[in-house]
Amino acid sequence: MGYNRHEHRHNVPAARELRARETSVEDVLWEELRGRRLDGMKFSRQHPIGAFVVDFCCTECRLAIELDGGIHAEQREHDAEREAILASSGYRVIRFPNQLIRDSLPEVLAAISFAVREAPLWHPPVPGRHSGM
Numbered sequence: 107m108g109y110n111r112h113e114h115r116h117n118v119p120a121a122r123e124l125r126a127r128e129t130s131v132e133d134v135l136w137e138e139l140r141g142r143r144l145d146g147m148k149f150s151r152q153h154p155i156g157a158f159v160v161d162f163c164c165t166e167c168r169l170a171i172e173l174d175g176g177i178h179a180e181q182r183e184h185d186a187e188r189e190a191i192l193a194s195s196g197y198r199v200i201r202f203p204n205q206l207i208r209d210s211l212p213e214v215l216a217a218i219s220f221a222v223r224e225a226p227l228w229h230p231p232v233p234g235r236h237s238g239m
Contacts, residue, residue: 128152131173131204132161138215145222156195158188163197167225170199171218173207198225 128136132151139149139162153163155170162171170192172185189199200221202214
């Protein structure tokens with residue numbers, strides 16, 4: 107199951123609603139990621155990918171960032187399934203507990219920066235071009 111940029115359209119209203127109800131922790135991280143402030147990479151918040159909406163996403167390097175509040179301790183299996191589906195669409199997922207954002211933001215930013223540097227930049231396929239040799 108590959109990623110189709112149009113298959114997320116039904117999630118756009120949900121993403122807008124989530125952006126409007128952003129948590130204080132999401133707001134703190136967003137201030138550091140917005141406007142290409144981290145390594146010049148473009149991040150979006152509450153970004154639809156397939157059937158899901160991820161907290162933050164850099165589509166250039168196919169990186170999804172999820173922030174975990176208290177409820178995530180009870181839904182580890184669900185989160186693992188979600189990560190596997192996102193991985194099958196070409197995305198890597200990194201997770202941070204909310205408390206880590208509050209207590210160690212510089213370390214979180216360093217981890218995100220490392221993940222960005224380690225990721226190959228993704229370029230969408232150009233229609234009519236074949237990649238086989």
